[in-house]
Structures are given as C-alpha cells and as structure tokens.
Amino acid sequence: MKELEKLQERIIQRVNINLRELGYDVGPFVDGLIPFSQMVKFYAFYGITTHHPLNFQFRQSNLAGSYFLGKCRVTNSLLYKSDIRGDELKQEGDRFRYRNFEIPVNQDEVIDIEDSYLIKTLVHSYSHDPETLEKFFIKDTISGHYANIHGSPADGCFFGPFSTVDLTTIRDCVVGAYSYVQAGEISHLNIEPGTIWVRSPDSFNFLYRFPVRHLNNYIYFAPGAPPKGMFMDFVEDRKDAFQRVFDVVNIESALPVPSSASLDRYAVVKPHTHIGENVLVAQRAFLQNAWLGKGANAQENCYIINSKLEGNNVTAHGGKIIEADLGNNVFVGFNSFLRGRPDCRLTIGKESIVMPHTIIDIREPLAIPPGQIVWGLITTSKDLATNSMPVSDFYKINGRFFKGDMIFEGSGAAFVSAFMNRIHHILKANGAYFNGAENKGHAQRNQRISFNTIQPYPLGPLEGLYPTISIQP
Numbered sequence: 001m002k003e004l005e006k007l008q009e010r011i012i013q014r015v016n017i018n019l020r021e022l023g024y025d026v027g028p029f030v031d032g033l034i035p036f037s038q039m040v041k042f043y044a045f046y047g048i049t050t051h052h053p054l055n056f057q058f059r060q061s062n063l064a065g066s067y068f069l070g071k072c073r074v075t076n077s078l079l080y081k082s083d084i085r086g087d088e089l090k091q092e093g094d095r096f097r098y099r100n101f102e103i104p105v106n107q108d109e110v111i112d113i114e115d116s117y118l119i120k121t122l123v124h125s126y127s128h129d130p131e132t133l134e135k136f137f138i139k140d141t142i143s144g145h146y147a148n149i150h151g152s153p154a155d156g157c158f159f160g161p162f163s164t165v166d167l168t169t170i171r172d173c174v175v176g177a178y179s180y181v182q183a184g185e186i187s188h189l190n191i192e193p194g195t196i197w198v199r200s201p202d203s204f205n206f207l208y209r210f211p212v213r214h215l216n217n218y219i220y221f222a223p224g225a226p227p228k229g230m231f232m233d234f235v236e237d238r239k240d241a242f243q244r245v246f247d248v249v250n251i252e253s254a255l256p257v258p259s260s261a262s263l264d265r266y267a268v269v270k271p272h273t274h275i276g277e278n279v280l281v282a283q284r285a286f287l288q289n290a291w292l293g294k295g296a297n298a299q300e301n302c303y304i305i306n307s308k309l310e311g312n313n314v315t316a317h318g319g320k321i322i323e324a325d326l327g328n329n330v331f332v333g334f335n336s337f338l339r340g341r342p343d344c345r346l347t348i349g350k351e352s353i354v355m356p357h358t359i360i361d362i363r364e365p366l367a368i369p370p371g372q373i374v375w376g377l378i379t380t381s382k383d384l385a386t387n388s389m390p391v392s393d394f395y396k397i398n399g400r401f402f403k404g405d406m407i408f409e410g411s412g413a414a415f416v417s418a419f420m421n422r423i424h425h426i427l428k429a430n431g432a433y434f435n436g437a438e439n440k441g442h443a444q445r446n447q448r449i450s451f452n453t454i455q456p457y458p459l460g461p462l463e464g465l466y467p468t469i470s471i472q473p
Helices: 002-018 036-040 212-218 230-236 241-247 381-386 391-395 412-429
Strands: 044-048 055-059 067-069 071-075 078-080 083-085 095-098 101-104 110-114 117-119 122-124 135-139 148-150 164-166 168-171 180-182 184-187 195-200 204-209 286-292 303-309 320-322 324-326 337-339 346-348 359-361 366-368 372-374 388-390 398-403 406-411 450-454 469-471
Touching: 002 036, 002 078, 002 117, 036 078, 164 168, 168 180, 195 412, 204 412, 212 230, 230 337, 320 324, 337 346, 366 381, 372 391, 381 388, 388 391, 391 412, 398 412, 406 412
Parallel strands: 044 067, 055 071, 067 083, 071 110, 078 117, 083 122, 110 135, 122 148, 148 164, 164 180, 168 184, 180 195, 286 303, 303 320, 303 324, 320 337, 324 346, 337 359, 346 366
Antiparallel strands: 044 450, 055 469, 095 101, 195 204, 204 406, 372 388, 398 406
16 A cells, blocks of 8 residues: 555645645644545446536546546545535536626536545535636645535645535635635635635625534544544444445335436435435435425435425535424525434524524524524524524625624625525526426436446555546547
C-alpha cells in the first residue's frame, strides 16, 4: 500500500501549502482517519443511462465504495465511499444566466477532481461560478465524513465532517464541522464549526452560530481522533443495513414503486414504507416506516424513520427526519437533524422552511405552525420561539435584524424569494411536477440506471489503487 500512503501524503502537503496563510495543518486530522486496509475492500461503481453523457476518466486514484454519474474525472485522489453525482451538469448549448449576463456553454461540463481526498462526501449539481462554466473543479481539497460539496468549485480547502459548501466558489479556506456556507465567492477564511452563513452580496446576509457546548454533543472533531458525537453514532448504528445492499449484485425492490417514481437500488428500505407518485429516493438513503407522499424526495444520506411526509417535500442531502409528521411543501435543508420521539412527535406545518443544518431534538411534543422559517438549535418550545418566525414576517425585514443568536442584514424579501425559487427548482428537477407526459425529472429519468463496478489492484505495490480507466460511449 506504499502508493496509497504516498498519495495521501502528497494530498496533505498540497492542501497545507494552500492553507499556509491560515497556519493550518490538516495532517493530524487526516492521518489514520481511514485505514488504508479499508480502501482495498470496496468496489467503485458508476451509472449508465440514456439521459446523461457517459465519460469517466480515473487515473492514479483510489475510489473505494464511491459512485459516479455523468461526466467525471478523478486524478491523483482518494475517494472513500463518496457520491459524485453529475446528473445536473451543464451541457453544450446551454445558456448560463448570472446577474445581467447570459453566457453560452461551449462544451459539456465535467466534475474534475484532482489531488483531493473526499471521505463519504457528496458532490452534486453544477458549477455556479460564471468563470468556470464547463468545469466543476475540486482541487487540493480534503473533506470529512458526510460533507456536501454542492455546486461549489473548491481549490485548496479543508471541509470538516457534516459541513456543506453550497453554490460557492471557495479557495484556501477551512470550513469547520457542521458549518454551512452559501456565500457566492470566498477565500482565505477559517470558518468556525457550527457556523450557518447565507449571503448574497449587496442583497442579504444571514448568520447563526451554534453554541459550542451544545454542538460538541452532536459532532466533535479534533486532531488525532475520528469524528464523535450523536451524528456519528446515529449513522454508525445503521451502517450494517447497507451491507447487503452493496454485497448483492442484483437486488429486488422491497416494496411496490409507482411507475412515475424512482427508488435507487443502493438505498435501504425497511418494512412499512410507502412510496408515492413522483417520489425520488437517492442512493444511500435510509427509509424505515416512512410515508412519502406524491412528489416528496429523500436525497443522498437522508434518513427518514417513523415519519410521514405529505407531499412535495424536499429532504436535502444528509437530512434526517425521525418520529415526525411534515405537511405539504416542507423544505428540510442540508444535514438537518429533526428528531422527535415515539411519545413526543414533531409536527411541521405546510409551506415551512427548515434552514440547512438545523437541529430540532425534542423530549416534549412540538408543533411548528404552517409557513414558518426555522433555524439553529431547538429542543423546547421556548427555543422555537427564539429560532423561528413566520415566513411572511421575515419577508418584511429591510435592514439589520437580530433574533436570538441569529443576525440578518439586508432584504428579507430577497432572502425568502431566493429560497422559494430554489425549492421550486429542486422539485422540478426531481420530477415532482411530472403529469404523465411533461415535466420529467430525476424521479422519472433514474428508473432504469445500469450499474457497473470497477475494482482496485488487490496485491503488490499498487494495492488499493485503481487502474487508469477511460470509459466513453
């Protein structure tokens, strides 16, 4: 495994040189985090459909347990059980709109990963950087467990576990555990764990920070040790359920699925689960006694347990919903953790927005009224009063506004409108509005994906590396 060791050391040094101005050393966080022996155990796999360009290039890399769809290139990198999902990449002939610009796309976009180490990371969407229309690059970057790199070109960065970088071009930055950043373009920043930052330059700025003493109970990551806390315990307690899904080549669906819906063969489905029309269930999702109404979705690394989603619900990547009832059109943002209990269920009214990286963890019944925007840490009704407000009231904010530990500046109308437009886009892209003939999305196009596997060298000096492979139509 000498080549794997050399590759990891090379990546660490390249990230450290990019972070030199911050004085940050990623080595103690990364060394030994994933034993090299683990990187030899798992096959990689890729999807083939008639709807996505087929073009994969892998060189001098380890891809253990990782999934690829669309156009992807991986060079000098370590990818451990990551999902590289290029089903929304721009295509030649598209026109990219940015502010007052409309820029033609000259060739199909590709996800290009180079000199990077991604651990159980989701890469999705397309580059939202108008300067890199045809390349969604991830370079000299390390990301930890269950991070999301969503439409965000990254160069020289370190992303902590359960962090999300969303629609942001990011260079030479550290993003701490469970931080969410959507800020357009940033560089040379060290963002503390538990920071929720949503910014549109010259329009609005939303900022919230979790109290460290509480955040550490959910996720804590320090040099020389793996991530710890309730989030890690939650996924580790259920990882055995995925073993059979990945061990068996051909696996039959565990429940009936409507012809307009899509249940990924790499999702786990436990008994008493209902899949409605136009539902999308992505790979590595976990459903147990879950009721998904028409147009609902469960994206990658989502867990929906003992819960009911009425319909047109978005559960973004990494969202977890336990012992809860959600009305129609409820949005649950990236890596949110919503946990009721059998004797004190959580209810969220229709048309509500649960901000990315929100934690609702209750021990008494809690009902969130319809049309609310919710953020931060909520364990009681008192917390809810501090960390929520009607969407209609948020819309009226104009200027500087404080509530609890949340700070907002700018136009509430622009902030709410941006969220509403994005929710509509997600539902449309996922096929929630399919009427039998028009408005097809992922739920309809992903029904007949063919999966192929690839294996690493099992022995010798190249053990764990995958051979150089180019897969084209």
